[in-house]
Amino acid sequence: MAIDDATLNRLRGRIAALEGAPLEGGGGKGHGVISFGLPAVDAHLPAGGLAGGCVHEIAGDSGSGSNSGSATAFAAALAGRAQRLHRPPVVWIAPRIGQRESLYGPGLAAFGLDPAALIVVRVPAHGRNGAAQALWAMEEALRTPAIGAVCAEIDAVDLTASRRLQLAAEAGDTFGLLLRGAGGGAVPPIASTTRWRVTAAPSGPTWPVALLGATRWRVDLLRARGGRPHHWLLEWRHDPNFETAGGFALAAAPGDRPVVPAAASVDDPPPERIAPLARAG
Amino acid sequence: MRLAAVDLAAQAAGLFPGQSLADARALEPGVLVDDADPAGDLAALASFATWCSRYTPWTAVDGLESGGAGGLWLDITGCAHLFAPNESVQDKRGQGKWGRGERGEAALLDNLVRRFAAAGYTTRAGLADTPGAAWAAARFACPASGADFIVPPGKQHDVLAALPIAALRLPAETVAGLDRLGLRRIGDLTALPRASLARRFGEAVTRRLDQALGRIPEPLSPQPPMPSWRVCANFAEPLGEPASVAAAVHRLTEALCDRLATADRGARRLELALYRVGGGARIDTGGIGTDRVDTVAVGTSWASRDAGHLLRLINEQLDRLPETSPDSSASVEQAIEYLALTAVATEALPAAQTSYIGGAGPASDTTGLEQLIDRLAGRLGAGNVVRFENRESHLPERAQAAVPALGVTGRRAAPPPQSPRPTMPCPRPPRLLPRPEPIAAIAPVPDDPPVLFRWRRHSHRIVRAEGPERLAPEWWRRIPLAASPPGSHTRDYYRAEDGDGRRFWLYREGLYDSGEPPRWYLHGFFG
Structure with missing residues (x-):
């Protein structure tokens, strides 16, 4: 029995609609897709990037309880891309430690997140009350269409709470990032569109002495709705002059490393830098 | 002096x-x-006059007098019976159209004097048919401070006759002139023929006399009433169900927003007072049942008259009150019999164009953000919803300040998307420890990064490092760093990476040549 393409596509569309996943190649139903700006990664993801109107989960480096820097930086980089591709305001829900902040604006800026458009919500660090407040704040923020991205560091999320967050993100067409396991230890599985694990990776070789190269992450895509798990070794190339926001890049083998950070230039060239050149030329 | x-x-x-x-x-x-401070006294008097509008809407400031006293006018025509004790209303019902005499007047004056006394002020109250007689009664007939004197209806002539001429609100020289002629009591004046009195002492004397006796009218010009953004609801049957309380609050909020819309204003701060049955007394009826009044206050980061938004803010707070939270059954004691919603602070808010085809237009992006900040700050506290501001300091922990996002955004509607410009060209970590934590480090002398350090029971072997970046203490600050030991505060920062690629921000405090051994601290984590 021959099935024509139109029928097949319609059926595929219905299945996709049931699953709540954006249509493959359909432009993501108007949701803003947060792309990595890397064809290798974006092509692997069903939505061509991280789908907007969804909650994504980033598991931290669970090896030692000491380091949440990698996951923070990775989330900041994604939120920064959401700022530029989607809407500028970003809400970051963080547990309160003493009276001080643990997020540091100048450091976030290095990963492309503009601290001027960042709103930090501090919730109690411990106890059920803290988790409940954090979940409430995240849901409220996700329901607000004016928000570009919501990052939340919450460990105590269960399946029901994650469903609620997902619905809130769909209602507000916002982009949610859950940072989990930053304190070490296992966390229960939740309903998220994609699940990532980000661990620090040693710098590439530098010459002539051992210096710190570009920030490197081993990025594991543990789960993706409508996609397959994968892993990459990614680098963050940031512009030392802060004239562009920087971008992701694949960590290349030493021989193939490009001289110019490809991602930063291809991604979104700032028009003000191009105009003078055009006039002069 | x-x-x-x-x-x-x-x-x-x-x-x-x-x-x-x-x-x-x-x-x-x-x-x-x-x-x-006469100006301050006058301002206080004006605020008293406003406060006295609890007794009558018709209040005015009389002015400052010698001896630091100040006078207030209250025209309580038609108001006194509200203060009458219940039984006397029953008894004296037939006693004349305006209910002069005992009907509530004594209770009103007593209430007024008592409330002023409770606030620490001494008052003398006088009450009469005419302003002039009341003025005289308060100052000359009142037996003592903190007392009151009521001139019986129509009896002002009898009362005034015994009072000194100064009670007529005449200039001091006129009083002195009359005194020289042996005219000391008002009764002495009324006995004289009016024509000669006016000829010799001016028209003021007869005018004041006529005003005090009620022969000619004397209007008071009341304070312009403050537009009060207050709506209230009184319930014959006290509300116990949280759902019905919520419905009542909903109605009040909509009514208030309607009134704000008519005046092109928006609320910045709202207060909802819930008067409970257990308090026994409400306002103005003698008892002061403030212990049974729950007040809920909400603030907005910019003026709003969006009933839905304000209602969400109020409900956030209402849920916190134990008795109105949905999962508790309210007892009769806690039932609510009176609700008052007041916009304590308002701002001009011009009408905005809404969509043509029914319903509100698409909410602008900034409004959504403002409302989110309002809600978050309302529940979590304004200090817990913050923005980062850069500060002029090269010390990392001082270079960033967290300021409450509430209110700041009112002026700067949407944060403009700007390219990230750090204050320092040197790399900074995205996470900073709230306080630098001491580590045990092994480092070659003099200026090398550590090869091994131990922090929170984990050892980290450093494979690569960059540095140092030397930060000197801010010598222009009088107070040294709280966390720093005495002596040198110079910090040498290193970025270090261990074998797994984790990156740390370490610093050494102090120099090797200063005598005491330098200390190592961990300050942050790079991505």
Whole structure:
């Protein structure tokens, strides 16, 4: 029995609609897709990037309880891309430690997140009350269409709470990032569109002495709705002059490393830098 | 320097207004003196006049008088019966159209004097048919401070006749002139023929006399009423169900927003007062049942008259009250019999264009953000919803300040998307420890990064490092760093990476040549 393409596509569309996943190649139903700006990664993801109107989960480096820097930086980089591709305001829900902040604006800026458009919500660090407040704040923020991205560091999320967050993100067409396991230890599985694990990776070789190269992450895509798990070794190339926001890049083998950070230039060239050149030329 | 006013204790010690300060000190060495502030006194009087609108809407400031006193007018026509005790309303019902006499007037005056006394003010109250007679009664017929005197209806002539001429609100020289002629009581004046009185002492004397006796009218010009953004609801059957309380609050909020819309204003701060049955008394009926009034206050980061938004803010707070939270059954004691919603602070808010085809137009992006900040700040506290601001400092922990996002955004509607410009060209970590934590480190002397350090029971072997970046203490600050030990505060920062690629921000405090051994600290984590 021959099935024509139109029928097949319609059926595929219905299945996709049931699953709540954006249509493959359909432009993501108007949701803003947060792309990595890397064809290798974006092509692997069903939505061509991280789908907007969804909650994504980033598991931290669970090896030692000491380091949440990698996951923070990775989330900041994604939120920064959401700022530029989607809407500028970003809400970051963080547990309160003493009276001080643990997020540091100048450091976030290095990963492309503009601290001027960042709103930090501090919730109690411990106890059920803290988790409940954090979940409430995240849901409220996700329901607000004016928000570009919501990052939340919450460990105590269960399946029901994650469903609620997902619905809130769909209602507000916002982009949610859950940072989990930053304190070490296992966390229960939740309903998220994609699940990532980000661990620090040693710098590439530098010459002539051992210096710190570009920030490197081993990025594991543990789960993706409508996609397959994968892993990459990614680098963050940031512009030392802060004239562009920087971008992701694949960590290349030493021989193939490009001289110019490809991602930063291809991604979104700032028009003000191009105009003078055009006039002069 | 002379005394402008004295209190009762000073009066008892023999001091009086107009006395020179030196005399007063000689008489009573312990006297406490403060600068006279007539403008402040007038402002206070005006606020009292506003406050007195609890008794009547028709209040006015009379002005400051010698001796530091101040006068207020209250026209309580038609208001006194509200204060009448219930039984007397029953008894005296037939007693005349305006209910003069005992019907509530004594209770009103008593209430007024008592409330002022509770606030620490001494008052004399006088009440009469005419402003002039009331003025005289308060100042000359009132038996003592903190008392009141009521001139019976139509009896002002009898009462005034015995009072001194100064009670007629005449200029001091006129009073002195009359005094020289032996005219000391008002009764002496009324006995004289009017024509000669007016000819010799001016028209003021007869005018004041006529005003006091009610022969000619004397209008008071009341304070312009403050537009009060207050709506209230009184329930014959107290509300116990949280759902019905919520419905009532909903109605009140919509009513308030309608009124704000008519005046092109928006609320910045709202207060909802819930009066409970258990309190026994409500306002104005004698008892002061404030212990059974729950007040809920909400603030907005910019003026709003969006009933839905304000209602969400209020409901956030209402849920916190134990008795109104949905999962508790309210007892009769906690049932609510009176609700009042007041916009304490309002701002001009011009009408905005809404969509043509029914319903509100698409909410602008900034409004959504403002409303989110309002909600978050309302529940979590304004100090817990913050923005980062850069500060002029090269010390990392001082270079960033967290400021409450509430209110800041009102002026700067949407944060403009700007390219990230750090204050320092040197790399900074995205996470900073709230306080630098000491680590045990092994480092080659003098300026090398550590090869091994131990922090929170984990050892980290450093494979690569960059540095140092030397940060000197801010010598222009008087107070040294709280966390720093005495001595040198110079910090040498290193970025270090261990074998797994984790990156740390470490610093050494102090220099090797200063004698004491330098300490190592961990300050942050790179991505």
